[in-house]
Amino acid sequence: MTYRIPLSYNPIDVPALTNVLTQYEGKHHNQIVTDFEGSLSELTSIPHVIAVNSGTSAIHLALLALGIGKGDVVVAPTFTYVATINPIMYVGATPVLVDCESESWNMDTVLLKEAISSLKKRGIVPKAIMIVHTYGMPAKMDQILEIAHGEGISIIEDAAESFGASYKGKMTGTLGSIGIYSFNNNKVVTTYGGGALITKNEKFAEQARxxxxxxxxxxxxYEHNTIGYNYLMSPLSAAMGLCEIPRITVRNESRRRVFTVYQNELKSFVEFQTENSISYSNRWLSTFLFKNNDIKDLIFNLLIKNGIETRYLWRPMHLQPLYGKMEVYLNGCSEEFFKKGLCLPSCFKNEEQQAEVVRLINGLLVNA
Ligand SMILES: Cc1ncc(COP(=O)(O)O)c(C=O)c1O
Incomplete structure (x- = not known):
């Protein structure tokens, strides 16, 4: 379905794209991908970057590069998109799911500790902890890194949603053993299908590539001893990436402005992810919790009826038919967020569009 006001929208700058493609005329097209990798490396200050065809393939490669496979355990959030968890299954490992906390909506470190100590009692040390910076909000990385380092566990940062967000001034994705980004159509920076794996570790990078x-x-x-994948990014996507990377600050600031307008206009009726003095969210999607399930559904139906795209927050993995039998550590947060939360449109063609969304929601809330 096409919405009059979509959740997320990045226009293609055709003259800028044409300009990039013209610069590469007569050169080997792989050079475009290499240069896109170079620009990501410069932006993140991370030496090794592999541009790939999706964030999901980047997560798959991260697990393989860390040597994770059958019989291994990976701790991961339950409150996330399925693409965080599926690659753990691709490699034959077992996800152990952990709930989120109510401030950043990311992995709850108290429950994380509980999960690790419970696994340890059974003689299991997870090979990795997968951290997601949900909807662009950085997770509490200091506490998470301390827990992981204490146990010799690798951290994979699924920064698919948080490109440009930062924690203590460092970009999300750069803080763990391996970080991944998604550049799919609805992300802050898009290559119309794409992703990247970044790491300081040369061996992981070589293996992943x-x-x-x-x-x-x-x-x-052509000799092959191992099963590989066809995951590298296409030159056309990389050309889009080269156009988009210089706009990252503009894109993030625009999404943050949209969030602030909602926050100011709806503040007496909603709860939201909170930033603190050391975290900077890209506010990929403006996400809010309403008073209860019924009000959330009324708003959902009203917006859809008016051609405005909105979505429920992630249905936690432990409530998915696919992953309902996984080991899980819960505190009620992700289930509450699923019941009460919505993603609202986060990019607008003009201010009047957001005013219209706010008017509709406020009209309903003051009468509820
Ligand atoms: C948290 C998370 N992880 C992974 C992905 C997968 O990225 P992609 O759609 O590029 O495969 C996404 C996005 O779609 C995501 O939101």
Whole structure:
């Protein structure tokens, strides 16, 4: 369905794209991908970047590069998109799910500790903790890194939603062993399908790039001893990326402005993810909790009826038919968020569009 006002929208700057493509005329097209990787490396100050065809493939590669496979455990949030968890299953490992906390809506560190100590009692040390910076809000990385380092556990940062967000001045995605980004259509920066894996570790990077290009042995002919994947980014997507990267600050600031307008206009009726003095969210999506399930549904139906896209917050993984039997550590937060929360449109063509969304919601809330 096409909405008059979509949740997320980035226009293609056709002259800028044409300009980038013209600069590469006559050169090997792989150079565009290499240069996009270079621009990401410069932006993140992380030496190794592999541009790939999706955030999901970047997560898959991260797990493979860390040598995670059958019989291993990966601790991951239950309050996330399914693409965080599916790659854990692709490699034959087992996800153990942990609920979120009510401030940042990211992994609850008290429950994380509980999960790790319960696993340890059974002789299991997780191979990795997957951290998601949900809807663009940085997770509490200091506490999480301390827990992980104490146990020798790797951190994979699923920063698919939080490109440009930062924690203590460092970009999300740069704080763990491996970070991943998504540049799919609805993200703050899009390549119309794409992602990236970033790491300081040369070996992880080499392994990931090799697996992402069909695991071809370094021989003059095609020799393969390992199953690889066709995951590298296309040059056309990379050209889009080169146009978009310089706009990251403008994009983030615009989403943050949209969030602030909602926050000011709806403040007596809603709760939301809170930033603190050390975290900077890109406010990928403006997300709010309403008083209860019924009010949330009334707003949902009203917006959809008016051609305005809105979505429920993530249905937690432990409530998914696919993952309902996984081991899980709960505190009620993710279930409450699913019941009470909505994602509201987060990019507008003009201010009047957001005023219209606010008017509709406020009209309903004052009469509820
Ligand atoms: C938290 C999270 N992880 C992973 C992904 C997967 O990214 P992609 O759609 O580029 O495969 C997404 C986005 O869609 C996401 O929101």
């Amino acid at each position: 090799w697996i992402a290009s069909q695991a071809r042995e370094s021989k003059p002919f």
